[in-house]
Amino acid sequence: MxxxxxxxxxxxxxxxxxxxxxxxxxxxxxxxxxxxxxxxxxxxxxxxxxxxxxxxxxxxxxxSVANVDSVVVRTDRGGQGTWVGPRTYAQGDHDAFYAAAYNTVSGFLGDITSNWTSSDPTVGYVYSYPGGQCDNGTTGGGCYPFTNFYAIGGGFTYVTAAPPGTTLSNTTGRLTVIGIDSVQVVDAPHGAGSWVSGRNYLFGDTDTFWAAGYNSSLGWVADLYVYWYPSTNPSQPGSNVIAFNVSAGFSAGLRTVGYGVETARISYYVPFVGKYLTNDTGPLRVSVANVDSVVIRTDHGGLGTWVGPTTYEVGQTDLFYAAAYNGTQGYLGDIASNWTSRDPTVGTITAERGSGYVGYFRAVALGVTYVNATPVGSTLSNRTGLLTVSGIGVDYIQIRDRPKGQGTVMGDRTYFVREQDVFYAATYNRTLGYRGDAAADWTSNDSVVCKVNAWGTVGHGSSAEILFKYAGTCTITVVAYTVSG
Structure with a gap:
């Protein structure tokens, strides 16, 4: 068994x-x-x-360990690597040491469980396995005999391994730890960068920053793993001017998301010390002079379709995205905008700080409205199609090749490779007939042959653009959800 x-x-x-x-x-x-x-x-x-x-x-x-004649602290398990001689660490670094046991006749016996000590635990801290139930008894990291070494403060220390049941021990060379006294946001890695004192960007520009750690006497020590914030107030959610592609890391990619001036911040947690070091960039200015037009779309990243006439039930919600374009370059990115509804008693539209390029629409009462998006710092704007909040129930849905219930129902159809088409989600009531194109989810059964032009495999909106990519056969499915489920 x-x-x-x-x-x-x-x-x-x-x-x-x-x-x-x-x-x-x-x-x-x-x-x-x-x-x-x-x-x-x-x-x-x-x-x-x-x-x-x-x-x-x-x-x-x-x-018994009576056959063990000597022990050596090594850099790798299984008797591999070398003796841990003198070496230098940056504060916050981590290492692993192994106590290799030897017999004078048979040589290496194995890595042996040992008592591990540091001569100055305020400089280098050791934490050794095994402990507890030894990772359920397996040969995983929690069961194999070794120690973790953590460089936690400026200075030097030595680490000693002493196997229980013996009078043997072995000590490393001098382990020097260089303390981190300050951090900076810089524009190049490995100590080659300068502090980011300020930048001027156009909308859609990107940049990369690094987090450099410095010792007050020795200068640059290492690039550090830090938290990245697109503003100097980490408690507020994001920024409508810039955004980072990571929340933590040695470096971060910046992209501009809207008009304005912002200051970015990094925060470095000094391990085992319990304090943070921070640094701010200079002013990062973003202009939207290169934005020639904006389109409210059903998906982010310039995907999906323009938000045309759409019918909702009371209580339904939807997401709209403000896509910015340049007349020559085309799509630049989704842009932070001021969102308004022509009749907020019918449908409301809101945006959150840090995601001002997204409008959160909610149908609140029967009637009709439009939604407008105006990029901050611009006089440009775009308006959705008519947004109808209806009390007429949905009994079934059809995929049609024209909006507003026009055109024909999509049956079998043949396309050439690299063609594209737009389909519409027409909803019907069995008694009253066509009630409007509804916000729905679109999928393809074979995205290699035909793909819904969306961020991922599922598109959303009252219409969907379909890209015919390779020869073959595929089907498109649309699903519209009612408030009642």
Missing amino acids: SAYWYVSYYNNMSWTYGVVRLNASHGSSVRVFTSGYGVTKVLAYYYADGRGSLQNSTGLLYV
Whole structure:
């Protein structure tokens, strides 16, 4: 039978968890490896599908280390790597050390469970495995004998490994830690960059910044893993001027999302010290002089279609995106805009800071309205088609090749490769007939042959642009959801 295997413990002996390790946590058999001095047990636990459980443990397993003649702190497991000689770390760095046990005749015996100590724990802190149930008894990182070394403060230290049950020990070379006293947002990696004192951008521009750590005496130490904020107030959600492609990392890609001036910030947590170091860029100015037009679309990234006439039920919601264009370059990006509804008693439109290029539409009462998007810092605008909030129920839906219930129902049709077409989601009431094109989800059963022009595999809107990419056969499906589900 197959059982779960655990390294058990013997309460009256120390170093229970570092005595043996296993090659599996579940199976009909298990292989045992000795790791260090002590006494332990191995336990098998069988669960009988709700009919109870059975368990059994071995007798006491004694492991002697009388055959160990020397130990060496090495840089890699299994006797590989080299002795850990003098080396230098930046504050916040991490390393792993292994205690390799040797016999004068047979040579390397294995990595051995040891007591690990640091001569100055305020400079370098060691935390050694194994502990607890030894990762369910498996040979994973929580069971293999080694120690983690954390560089936590400026200065130097030495690390010593001493296997229990012996008088042996080995000590590393001098481990120097260079402290991080300040951080800066810079424009190049590896100490080659300068502080970002300010930038002038056009809408749609991109840039890359790095986080550099400095020692007050020695200068640049390392590029650091930091938190990136698109404003100097991390408590507020984002910015309508710039955005980063990551929230944490050694570097961050910046893109401009709207008109204005913003200041970015990085924050570095000094490990084990409990404090943060921060730095701000100079003013980052974004102009929208290159934006020639804006279109309200059903999907972000310039995908989807223009938001044409659409019918909603009371309580339904939708997302609109303000896509900015240049007459020569084409699509530039989704742009932070001022959103308005012609009749907010029928449908409201709101946008949140940090995502001003997205309008959140909610149908609140029967009637009709339009939504307008005007990019901040511009006199340009675009308006949706007529947005109708109807009390007429939906009984069925058709895919048609023209809006407003016109054209024909899409049956079988042949296209050439690289053609494209727009389909419309026409909804009907069995008694009253056509009630309007509805916001719906669009999918293709084979996106290699024909793809819904959307961000991902599912498009959304009262219409969808279909791209015919390769020869073959495909079907397009539309699903419209009512408030009642």
